[in-house]
Structures are given as structure tokens and as C-alpha cells.
Amino acid sequence: MxxxxxxxxxxxxxxxxxxxxxxxxxxxxxxxxxxxxxxxxxxxxxxxxxxxxxxxxxxxxxxxxxxxxxxxxxxxxxxxxxxxxxxxxxxxxxxxxxxxxxxxxNDFVIVGPAADPAGIKGMTDATAALKKIAEKQVLFVSRGDKSGTHVAETVLWDKAGLKPAGSWYRVFEKGAEGNAPTLRYTDQQGAYTVIDRATWLSLEKTLQLKVLVEKDQALLNYxxxxxxxxxxxxxxxxxxxxxxxxxxxxxxxxxxxxxxxxxxxxxxxxxxxxxxxxxxxxxx
Missing domain, CATH: 3.40.190.10 (Periplasmic binding protein-like II)
Structure with missing residues (x-):
């Protein structure tokens, strides 16, 4: 607990x-x-x-x-x-x-470092973006706690036909504490993650990360x-x-x-x- x-x-x-x-x-x-x-x-x-x-x-x-x-x-x-x-x-x-x-x-967005080593900036297909992240094996952070955010992320990976694993796919050990700690950790690591827009907007001014993928129907968060x-x-x-x-x-x-x-x-x-x-x- x-x-x-x-x-x-x-x-x-x-x-x-x-x-x-x-x-x-x-x-x-x-x-x-x-x-x-x-x-x-x-x-x-x-x-x-x-x-x-x-x-x-x-x-x-x-x-x-x-x-x-x-x-x-x-x-x-x-x-x-x-x-x-x-x-x-x-x-x-x-x-x-x-x-x-x-x-x-609201909706989820995929955020990542401004340098965007996965090359997903501007994409509007979230599953295609996740495929590129997996192909290039750039660091991705997951809450990994069966929260709504984690379930939404898992659904996107399933739609992409992928089961992410390996050193590039990191489950945040404190993911159960929420989206804000997860987003701050992702920022510290210069990694990618799926996060809700409300959390992003509330922390945006304190982060180096950028919104890279958005406005896909698959990212809607009901x-x-x-x-x-x-x-x-x-x-x-x-x-x-x-x-x-x-x-x-x-x-x-x-x-x-x-x-x-x-x-x-x-x-x-x-x-x-x-x-x-x-x-x-x-x-x-």
C-alpha cells in the first residue's frame, strides 16, 4: 500500500x-x-x-x-x-x-526530449510513433501500475502490435504515486512517455520535455x-x-x-x- x-x-x-x-x-x-x-x-x-x-x-x-x-x-x-x-x-x-x-x-499526449531521437515530432498516429520509439529503442518511461494512464498506454502498444521490453522500456518504480511524479521523472531522464494533457499543462513550464504527438482519436481520455x-x-x-x-x-x-x-x-x-x-x- x-x-x-x-x-x-x-x-x-x-x-x-x-x-x-x-x-x-x-x-x-x-x-x-x-x-x-x-x-x-x-x-x-x-x-x-x-x-x-x-x-x-x-x-x-x-x-x-x-x-x-x-x-x-x-x-x-x-x-x-x-x-x-x-x-x-x-x-x-x-x-x-x-x-x-x-x-x-481530456486527451493523452506523447512527450519526449526536444532533440527527439526517435523522430516522432508532428506525427498524429500514436501507434506509429510508439513503433518508431521501439525500433530505435530510445528510453520510454511507463507508470506500470495498472492505473488508467498505464492501461491507456498498454492499449496503444497492443494496437501497435508490440509488447515493449528491454532496457529502453523502463517502469517507473514510483509510478503508483501518479502522473505528475512520472512526468517529472521522465523529464529528468530525457525520455518519452504517454501522459494526460492536464498533467502536462500543469507542469509544462517546469519541464524540458515537449509534446511531440497529439490529436489522435486513440489518445482521447474518457x-x-x-x-x-x-x-x-x-x-x-x-x-x-x-x-x-x-x-x-x-x-x-x-x-x-x-x-x-x-x-x-x-x-x-x-x-x-x-x-x-x-x-x-x-x-x-
Whole structure:
């Protein structure tokens, strides 16, 4: 169990006991979230705005998508915010979650050194770019932790028909701590990696790396909300989670926060609204 997970659970005041979970706080909504949106700052902004309007508190723990879903499988949270379709579908199919609810998206980019020894700058085909990196065996850093980012990277390698291995393909030993530490490490090593654009924009001014490959449909990064199944865990705050999800997916509320987040600081949004309600309203 990594330190972020331990600290997060302490902050949520949760105590896991064998097969059950004792929750020290019953008047809050507890969420396990993939780390990227937390590092970007949007999770805290959404929570604060919702609490101000509704009076309902939301507290979160950050973990890679795979770990976030494991936390939810213990009944320790009321909902998850994650981004790995295959893992999400398995979570719901196994009865731990009730449904996958579209929420927002951004995209991944492939970053690397300005000198670009792999020669991928300007490519718009991510799988072709990864093939060139593998052919030239230039250093590539992977989170390697079954997070949503790692799953997305793995899908790209699979589409390229490759199983990367060797000294040029390095799994970052602290990858489970999130995209920001992974990106900083990649920068220190002068390597390539696949990272979400929100993390890139939040750290860009501190890095030597450059965005080399972007705007491929295969790089889109969809983030979902999944309520934890109250039929499996009786202590789940079903009503609170439902209220928060309604607010997050409302075109006039949470989706507006998503639309505008990052514009002032970065000159462009870090995420894009994607709820069913937003999509429907946008067509009208």
C-alpha cells in the first residue's frame, strides 16, 4: 500500500477491518478518484462548489484507477472517478458498481526530449510513433501500475502490435504515486512517455520535455463516474453519491465547472464536459 493511499484513507477517516469496513464519518460522500484530476485541481474545485450549494461534504482519496477500484471493492467509498473502460466494465459486471456514467474527458499526449531521437515530432498516429520509439529503442518511461494512464498506454502498444521490453522500456518504480511524479521523472531522464494533457499543462513550464504527438482519436481520455453498489455494501451513502453525481453531470452546474476549469490559468481548458445531459443539451 503506497503512502498516498494510506494518507488518503486516514484523511477520509476510514478503518478497514478484515472483510468489512467501519466508516468513522457517515455524513459525507466518499470518493476514490484517479490521481490526474486531483493533481490538476479540478476534484477539489468540484467538491467545494458542490458543498457550497448543497451543504453535502465530499472527501476523496487519490489512487490509480486499478487501485481506486480495489478500494471501492472493499466498500470503503461511495463512488469512483476513473478512466479505464475495461477495468470499469469488469467492476460493474462483478456487481461492485451500478453503472458507468460519462463525466468528462481530456486527451493523452506523447512527450519526449526536444532533440527527439526517435523522430516522432508532428506525427498524429500514436501507434506509429510508439513503433518508431521501439525500433530505435530510445528510453520510454511507463507508470506500470495498472492505473488508467498505464492501461491507456498498454492499449496503444497492443494496437501497435508490440509488447515493449528491454532496457529502453523502463517502469517507473514510483509510478503508483501518479502522473505528475512520472512526468517529472521522465523529464529528468530525457525520455518519452504517454501522459494526460492536464498533467502536462500543469507542469509544462517546469519541464524540458515537449509534446511531440497529439490529436489522435486513440489518445482521447474518457473519465467516468461509478456509484458503488448499495446492494453489496449496506453502508454506502447511496443518496449522497446520487446527489453529487446529479450535480456533476448537470449541464448548468458541474459540467460548467468542467468546461471552464483551467481557462484562466492555462489559456485553455484542461477537461471537457461529457455527461449524457451535456451532450443532449449541446445538440438542442
Amino acid at each position: 503506497n503512502s498516498m493511499f494510506r494518507d488518503g484513507l486516514a484523511a477520509l477517516a476510514l478503518v478497514c477491518v478484515c472483510s468489512g469496513v467501519v466508516r468513522a464519518e457517515q455524513d459525507v460522500v466518499l470518493m476514490a478518484s484517479t490521481i490526474g484530476p486531483i493533481d490538476a485541481g479540478i476534484v477539489a474545485v468540484l467538491e467545494d462548489a458542490f458543498e457550497k450549494e448543497s451543504g453535502i461534504r465530499v472527501r476523496h482519496v487519490g489512487a490509480g484507477t486499478g487501485e481506486a477500484l480495489k478500494i471501492a471493492e472493499k466498500g470503503a467509498v461511495d463512488l469512483v472517478m476513473v478512466h479505464a473502460k475495461s477495468l470499469e466494465e469488469k467492476f460493474v459486471a462483478n456487481g461492485f458498481g451500478t453503472e458507468r456514467i460519462p463525466f468528462m474527458y 473519465i467516468s463516474l461509478i456509484p458503488v453498489n448499495p446492494a453489496k455494501f449496506a453502508r454506502v451513502n447511496q443518496a449522497g453519491a446520487a446527489a453529487y453525481i446529479r450535480w456533476l453531470t448537470d449541464p448548468a452546474k458541474g459540467q460548467l465547472v468542467v468546461r471552464d476549469f483551467g481557462r484562466e490559468k492555462f489559456g485553455s481548458p484542461l477537461f471537457f464536459p461529457n455527461s449524457r445531459e451535456w451532450t443532449k443539451s449541446s445538440k438542442n
